[in-house]
Amino acid sequence: MFTPRRPFIHLAIGMALLAAALPLKLEQARAQTGIVVENIKTEVAFGRSIIFSAKISAPLTIKQISLLFRGVNETVTRVETLQPDADGNTRFEYDASQNVFPPFSKIVFWYQATLEDGNTYTSPPTEFNYDDNRFAWRTITRANVSVHWYAGDDAFGSAALDAAGAGVLAFNTLYPVAFDQPLNIYIYSNADDLRSALPLGGADWANGHAHPESGIALAAIAPGDSQKIEMETILPHELAHILLYRALGQSYFQQPAWLLEGVASNLELYKNLGYDQALRDAAAKDGLIPMRDLCAAFPADSGSAYLAYAQAESFIQYIRGAYGNGKIATLTAAYAEGLTCEIGVTKALGIPLNQLDQNWRETELHQNVFGAALKTLAPYLALMALVLMVPLWGLIDFLIHKIRYGRK
Numbered sequence: 001m002f003t004p005r006r007p008f009i010h011l012a013i014g015m016a017l018l019a020a021a022l023p024l025k026l027e028q029a030r031a032q033t034g035i036v037v038e039n040i041k042t043e044v045a046f047g048r049s050i051i052f053s054a055k056i057s058a059p060l061t062i063k064q065i066s067l068l069f070r071g072v073n074e075t076v077t078r079v080e081t082l083q084p085d086a087d088g089n090t091r092f093e094y095d096a097s098q099n100v101f102p103p104f105s106k107i108v109f110w111y112q113a114t115l116e117d118g119n120t121y122t123s124p125p126t127e128f129n130y131d132d133n134r135f136a137w138r139t140i141t142r143a144n145v146s147v148h149w150y151a152g153d154d155a156f157g158s159a160a161l162d163a164a165g166a167g168v169l170a171f172n173t174l175y176p177v178a179f180d181q182p183l184n185i186y187i188y189s190n191a192d193d194l195r196s197a198l199p200l201g202g203a204d205w206a207n208g209h210a211h212p213e214s215g216i217a218l219a220a221i222a223p224g225d226s227q228k229i230e231m232e233t234i235l236p237h238e239l240a241h242i243l244l245y246r247a248l249g250q251s252y253f254q255q256p257a258w259l260l261e262g263v264a265s266n267l268e269l270y271k272n273l274g275y276d277q278a279l280r281d282a283a284a285k286d287g288l289i290p291m292r293d294l295c296a297a298f299p300a301d302s303g304s305a306y307l308a309y310a311q312a313e314s315f316i317q318y319i320r321g322a323y324g325n326g327k328i329a330t331l332t333a334a335y336a337e338g339l340t341c342e343i344g345v346t347k348a349l350g351i352p353l354n355q356l357d358q359n360w361r362e363t364e365l366h367q368n369v370f371g372a373a374l375k376t377l378a379p380y381l382a383l384m385a386l387v388l389m390v391p392l393w394g395l396i397d398f399l400i401h402k403i404r405y406g407r408k
């Protein structure tokens with residue numbers, strides 16, 4: 001691992017030394033100005049390669065040249081040693097087939113050269129967009145929202161823009177945020193195209209994805225009869241993730257999964273009718289996931305993940321109804337303080353997470369939690385009934401017998 005050096009530091013130190021040591025011979029002075037990097041170029045073949053090329057020269061012999069690069073939101077910098085040709089031209093081809101950089105993210109790179117005087121000089125950084133250029137994207141922009149798509153007509157782009165705008169308005173009912181930074185939405189025409197763009201391929205059931213820190217939402221929506229419903233479902237959900245991040249900053253990453261996904265799912269403009277059925281089925285067979293198990297992350301397999309989204313959506317809806325919309329911000333503020341998943345609920349709503357979970361089940365799903373508990377306690381209750389019926393000595397007899405022979 002390598003921590004990036006701040007660019008310019010070497011140059012700045014060089015210039016300070018120069019000022020202190022005047023007069024210097026011209027050649028020495030030029031050496032202090034470090035390296036010259038020209039003809040800087042990057043060529044992206046998305047999902048395949050990134051080619052970095054540049055011509056690097058210096059007044060002194062160059063001992064070693066390195067290329068350093070990373071995603072702008074990453075902390076790890078990749079370092080590659082380069083072999084320049086006789087004219088100082090360098091070329092490095094990075095294998096991007098593992099999709100380690102998210103699509104449409106920004107990558108920053110710079111060069112470092114060690115000269116024969118032993119000093120290392122760093123070039124100013126250059127940024128470029130790692131765009132998914134496998135498709136011919138079209139763009140429509142209004143206010144700070146841009147929609148990019150490659151399948152479908154003009155009306156498709158306009159409809160997506162409208163759905164995104166409706167999503168932003170809906171979000172404002174929960175969190176008034178200044179809408180002063182750009183949002184970019186990229187709509188793939190099918191789930192395979194979307195998944196092939198995501199690091200590690202993404203979950204196989206996902207039809208939307210957000211990079212909150214970059215202000216980028218990705219979706220898979222096919223042009224056709226169901227496009228409007230899909231746009232008004234997926235886009236507000238993914239935009240909610242971005243806007244939540246903008247409202248919460250880094251504390252976004254401290255929030256429980258059920259809270260983030262619950263809020264995002266609540267802002268979908270169409271209610272997912274399949275969620276109700278999934279909740280009813282799970283409640284009937286006592287198969288709901290305890291909310292405390294949805295704090296860190298959602299299950300990876302599609303069936304459990306679907307139920308987790310259904311629960312989170314219903315859970316947040318219950319909190320909004322029972323405690324008011326304002327309590328959602330109170331909850332996120334509690335988690336921003338670093339409170340645990342359990343304690344955050346207690347602090348914000350005055351009730352432990354488990355109790356809130358039970359109240360939600362009883363109110364929204366009419367699940368008889370007491371009845372379910374009775375079922376679990378049945379063997380003990382039978383024992384209790386026996387205890388009450390058997391006379392005292394009989395009971396003692398029973399216990400002795402149980403202790404002697406009955407223990408497993």
Ligand SMILES: [Zn+2]
Pocket residue numbers: 237241260261264
């Ligand atoms: Zn989500």
